[in-house]
Amino acid sequence: MKRIVAMLAALTTVLAGCSLDSATPSADEVTVVIGYQSKTINTVTAGALLRAKGFLEKRLDDIAKRTNVKYTVQWQDYDTGAPITAQMLAEKIDIGSMGDYPLLINGSKTQAGERAKTELVSVTGYNAKGALNMVVVDPTSPAKTLTDLRGQKVSASVGSAGHGTLVRALTKAGIDPKTGVEVLNQQPQVGASALESGQVAALAQFVAWPGLLAFQNKARLLFDGAELGVPTFHGVVVRRDYAAQHPEVLDAFLQAQLDATEFLHDKPLESAQLVAQGSGLPQEVVYLYNGPGGAVSFDATLKPSLIDALKSDVPYLKSIGDFADLDIDKFVVDGPLRKAFADRNQNYDTALADTANPTPITGQDPVCNVPVTDPALAGELWIDGHDTTQPAANPGCLLKAVRDANAKGEKVIAAYVPDTELGTRWFADRSVWVQSPDKSTGAYLPFDTDAGAQRYIATHPGTAVVDYQQALAGAV
Structure with missing residues (x-):
């Protein structure tokens, strides 16, 4: 016992x-x-x-x-x-x-x-501004604005930040998010496959999916969430x-x-x-x-x-x-x-x-030989074999830096540039470039969407869209 x-x-x-x-x-x-x-x-x-x-x-x-x-x-x-x-x-x-x-x-x-x-x-x-969420389409899609998606299928993860931005954006564009498009509730990777196979007209997602698909040449940016101006x-x-x-x-x-x-x-x-x-x-x-x-x-x-x-x-x-x-x-x-x-x-x-980005691009631009002072213009070049990236004071200086690197036979891993209208950082070679006769703004201006470029052109006579190679060749 x-x-x-x-x-x-x-x-x-x-x-x-x-x-x-x-x-x-x-x-x-x-x-x-x-x-x-x-x-x-x-x-x-x-x-x-x-x-x-x-x-x-x-x-x-x-x-x-x-x-x-x-x-x-x-x-x-x-x-x-x-x-x-x-x-x-x-x-x-x-x-x-x-x-x-x-x-x-x-x-x-x-x-x-x-x-x-x-x-x-x-x-x-x-x-x-809301740039963490975006809508992308197939690179060959005829869509230029959100209104071009009316009546189409759009992939999104319902309840996600990307879906919330889609609902806001469609509403702002005058499209009923429930009846104006057909939203397919899909996980990001499923939606990416659906976009690539043509099962959907667009994909609305959060970072890093839009940038990933654009980098892989599987998508083109249609709508930047920064257009909403909502954090x-x-x-x-x-x-x-x-x-x-x-x-x-x-x-x-x-x-x-x-x-x-x-x-x-x-x-x-x-x-x-x-x-x-x-x-x-x-x-x-x-x-x-x-x-x-x-x-x-x-x-x-x-x-x-x-x-x-x-x-x-x-x-x-x-x-x-x-x-x-x-x-x-x-x-x-x-x-x-x-x-x-x-x-x-x-x-x-x-x-x-403090609402400033804690890590702005700074330093001395080695190509234009000027200090990098304006975050709204500053770009960045990543060259293979270099221990650090290279700052660019403005889009023109970035274009010249890329051109110089190409001339030297150096491999450009990536070139980043801010959208002229919204400030969103994007790939330079995936941006829509606009040539401007106004040298005070720079001869070539980058936009991350076709819609942004067209908004600028509509209010700036004499400007026109050029391709990336033309911008590279013309930068002075």
Whole structure:
């Protein structure tokens, strides 16, 4: 009998050390499950780059040395935010990153359950105008504007940031997004295949899919989300219950995200190469968005302009389904991030107020021999065999730099240039070039869409579209 009592006592002791939380098997062992999207490269500071550099594991190891608690990080990679939300609802993911529209859906769907309920705790990357989402068509498509898609099939991931932008853009163009086009709900890679095979007329997606397909000569940019002028961003959500049980893990995650953000700012080319390795995306495409002057401003702060944009997205949420009302002011929680800034002796409010891209293109233009000072004009040349990229003060200087590199027999990996109208960074050889007789604006001006070029030509007599080779030859 004494032996049985002793065994029961021992079993009670063991059970007492076990948590009911499946992610926390014992008081001395804590697991955090991270849902991320390796190919959604404006989430890299909370995903692909963060994972590649091991910043979170290092932060947790520092805690473990002080507390003797073992921390285990599990990374789960998804194509969109929807499955991350589903796993958070099932309490199988603790921290996840996704776009603004999926964030709304995440907050709405999870709020009914105390253990599943989430809160938005940081931003990964944003674009103040909305250039993170685009619509592309086949390179041979006759479509020049969104109105040319009327009555056509368009692929989009319903509930994604790309789909939200499509709905806004169609509405602005006077097309009913429900009846004016037929939206096929497809994962990005499925939609890309559908576009290539001619099953759909267009693909509406978030980064990096539009740039990837354009780089591969499988698509042409039809609509730049920056035309809407509405900020778009990706952010980080955490299950509130998990954060309450393990505040040290959330703090370590946010600190690690800031580590990754600083690394990206300091070493953008290396960061792009690391993300390319981890995601399978071409490095040229990653650097298009994540390099200096790219479409993504990597800034973790929860800026009021972004939160206001999130509130303005609510009608979209209502338009695609029956979702519970979400109190966004309660959904957004900046306390943990403020603490992370304070622990680094950094001023959160100063960073919050700063809306400039943290990594503009700077330096001395070696071809035009002038300093690079205007972010709205600055381009960048990536030449094979060079340790660093080469800045260009303006589109004309970039064209001359490409021409010089070609004359020397050097391989140009990529040339990047900002759209004249919207400022969106794009591939120079995929841009629509307009020749202008006005030398004060530069003889050749780049646009990322045909529609943008035509808008400019309509208000500037004497201008005309030329091909890339003509622009290269004519640059002076």
